[in-house]
Amino acid sequence: MGQIQQSVDPIVRTEGLSFARGDRVIFDKVNIEIPRGKITAIMGPSGCGKTTLLRLITGQLTPQAGTIFVDNEEVPKLSRTKLFELRKRMSMLFQSGALLTDLTVFENVAFPLKEHTELSDEAIRTLVLMKLEAVGLRGARGLMPSELSGGMARRVALARSIALDPMMILYDEPFTGQDPISMGVLVRLIKLMNDAMNMTSVVVSHDVKETLSIADYVYILSAGKVVGKGTPESLHNAGSKWVKQFLNALPDGPVHFHYPADEFANDLISGGRS
Amino acid sequence: MIQALGKMGISTFGWLGRCCIFLVYVASGFFIALKNWRDLIAQLYFVGVLSLVIIVVSGFFVGMVLGLQGYNTLVDFGAEESLGVVVSLSLVRELGPVVAALLFAGRAGSALTAEIGLMKSTEQLMAMEMMAVDPLHRVIAPRLLAGIIAMPLLAAIFSAVGVYGGYFVGTGLLGVDDGAFWSQMQAAVDFNGDVMNGIIKSIVFGFVITWIAVFEGYDTAPTSEGISRATTRTVVNSSLAVLALDFVLTAVMFD
Amino acid sequence: MMQSRTVETTVGVFIALGLAAIVVLAMKVSNMSTLGSDDGYQVSANFDNIGGLKVRSPVKMAGVLVGRVSEVSFDDETYEAVAVMTIDAKYVKIPEDTTANIYTAGLLGEQYISLDAGGAEDYLQEGSMIEITQSAVVLEQVIGQVLFDKASGDDEE
Incomplete structure (x- = not known):
């Protein structure tokens, strides 16, 4: 597994986290620690519950067993008010950006500031322009979200999520469906934000190359378990067969190309009677 | 069979329960909605101003039809002077609040459901929660409040325009005496008994329609199919609720 | 903006x-x-039978609306109906010996109180009582009376 650098005071810690939707077990006693000030990637195949993990961390969902600590507060036990207080210190970047469609780019970024601070309009304007400048979209401040491309919408959402200078940002599939250029921009931005503002970043993704290029530490999830963890280099060198298949995008391996089925010949002989 | 009945019962009560809890949460945000008065005004624009054209046009036509039909019936008894009474009482007591409410359900209710459903499916509501802003207070409460404020105004406009529609047909086209039309109307229509009850009715309708509309939007499955179903449900359920409530309110008010 | x-x-x-x-x-x-309902003074009258008279029924003099019935009750000592009417404040010179009749507007219309002015020098005031009253005509009684008269008339012949 290579050298694992355990931080003394992780910002997120799950203990025996279990979660199921109906009969489908999504997490089975998962223990994850996310170190402060680093970029941690959470990877895994589609449908392994990566987004669910983010929702558990942010308190949108409650685990059936086990618990989650964020900044030493036990998330499932917080009252709504306390949870909202905690959420002011962390942001989540949604896959779609989730900009408020009836507000302009400027108003979207200003929204959390107007809601949670008593700043003057002038101060808010300065802050918003700073944040927009950081993502390179100061010139787009008058546009409506419907006029933005997917990549631009995500950058605006990023500006919005750093508006309150959070301690941690959770990125939900930030690279999905992006062309190479905007993907490159996003990769650079995430790295830049993390280093410049001394934040913690959690990137949930299955885009291996981009994610590994910026991650300090990686967790790989599959079938409700942590199947690999470590620095990107250590995983490349010492991962299990499954991890190798995932990281190198091999079509066949421990995860089979074929969905479980009878022998093909048998299926043909049965002539559609089953 | 019995099982299906039980299942239906459970899901109905579950729906009702969620509906009511939802309402309590939303109502606790009314104060915040009033503080954000700009939002409230924007919502009044969407539910009120944008419904105005359909309300005015249908009000005028309903009034004209009432004038025509009422005249044809009354003229047999030589009582065409009572046309004003027939037109105004039907409008103020029943047709104004009810027809305006049905139009409102179709125009504003469906739009509200679709809008909120879309906000849910594009994760905007979730994003607000993540920004520590309660969407029930910030998004739903001003819309519900706007519905409650706009509906009685729309119903009053509908009735007033309708009375003039009836007046136009009755005195302009059919030759009913101008003075008799108004004076008989004024003698028969009571402000507290008829007009106020109509306004109270429309406030109740506005509340129920908007409640159903925003709840369906909030409760929808976040897919395009879910939203289209929720929109249909809003129109059907709120129209039924309006008609049923109208009966109850009429029975209580005009016993 | x-x-x-x-x-x-x-x-x-x-x-x-x-x-x-x-x-x-x-x-x-x-x-x-046309009428502010609270603006006026109250006068009461006892009737043997008020028929279909209701609160807010009109009170007329010479066919002109001068007030409305504001309260209808039953006096269980005299076994009479008490109708309290509110007369518009601008009509202050209604003689004290005015009579109150309950009439029906048209054959099947609503019932109203008609006041017929007397000749007294004093006028009705707040709380006055109209002494001379004539009850509502109950259609069934009238028809019954006519039939009864007709029958007894036939007997005599």
Whole structure:
């Protein structure tokens, strides 16, 4: 597994986290620690519950067993008010950006500031322009979200999520469906934000190359378990067969190309009677 | 069979329960909605101003039809002077609040459901929660409040325009005496008994329609199919609720 | 900014229109303009039978609306109905010996109280009582009477 650098005071810690939707077990006693000030990637195949993990961390969902600590507060036990207080210190970047469609780019970024601070309009304007400048979209401040491309919408959402200078940002599939250029921009931005503002970043993704290029530490999830963890280099060198298949995008391996089925010949002989 | 009945019962009560809890949460945000008065005004624009054209046009036509039909019936008894009474009482007591409410359900209710459903499916509501802003207070409460404020105004406009529609047909086209039309109307229509009850009715309708509309939007499955179903449900359920409530309110008010 | 001002203006127009519609309904369509119900003095009258008289039924003199019935009750000592009417404050010179009759507007119309002026020097005041009254005509009784008279008349012949 290579050298694992355990931080003394992780910002997120799950203990025996279990979660199921109906009969489908999504997490089975998962223990994850996310170190402060680093970029941690959470990877895994589609449908392994990566987004669910983010929702558990942010308190949108409650685990059936086990618990989650964020900044030493036990998330499932917080009252709504306390949870909202905690959420002011962390942001989540949604896959779609989730900009408020009836507000302009400027108003979207200003929204959390107007809601949670008593700043003057002038101060808010300065802050918003700073944040927009950081993502390179100061010139787009008058546009409506419907006029933005997917990549631009995500950058605006990023500006919005750093508006309150959070301690941690959770990125939900930030690279999905992006062309190479905007993907490159996003990769650079995430790295830049993390280093410049001394934040913690959690990137949930299955885009291996981009994610590994910026991650300090990686967790790989599959079938409700942590199947690999470590620095990107250590995983490349010492991962299990499954991890190798995932990281190198091999079509066949421990995860089979074929969905479980009878022998093909048998299926043909049965002539559609089953 | 019995099982299906039980299942239906459970899901109905579950729906009702969620509906009511939802309402309590939303109502606790009314104060915040009033503080954000700009939002409230924007919502009044969407539910009120944008419904105005359909309300005015249908009000005028309903009034004209009432004038025509009422005249044809009354003229047999030589009582065409009572046309004003027939037109105004039907409008103020029943047709104004009810027809305006049905139009409102179709125009504003469906739009509200679709809008909120879309906000849910594009994760905007979730994003607000993540920004520590309660969407029930910030998004739903001003819309519900706007519905409650706009509906009685729309119903009053509908009735007033309708009375003039009836007046136009009755005195302009059919030759009913101008003075008799108004004076008989004024003698028969009571402000507290008829007009106020109509306004109270429309406030109740506005509340129920908007409640159903925003709840369906909030409760929808976040897919395009879910939203289209929720929109249909809003129109059907709120129209039924309006008609049923109208009966109850009429029975209580005009016993 | 421009856009939000337009929105605010149109909403203002909408609310003004709505309130104007309520005013139209109050003044032009209903009877708000013709009679302020609280503005006046109260006079009572006892009747043997008030028929279909209700609260807010009209009170007329010479066919002109001068007030409305404000309360209807039953006196269980005299076994009579008590109708309290509110007379409009501008009609202060109604003689004390005025009679009150309950009539029906048209054959099947609503019932109202008609006041016929007497000749006394004193006028009705707040709390006055009209002594001379004539009860409502109950249609069934009239028809019954006619039939009865007819039958007894036939017997005599």
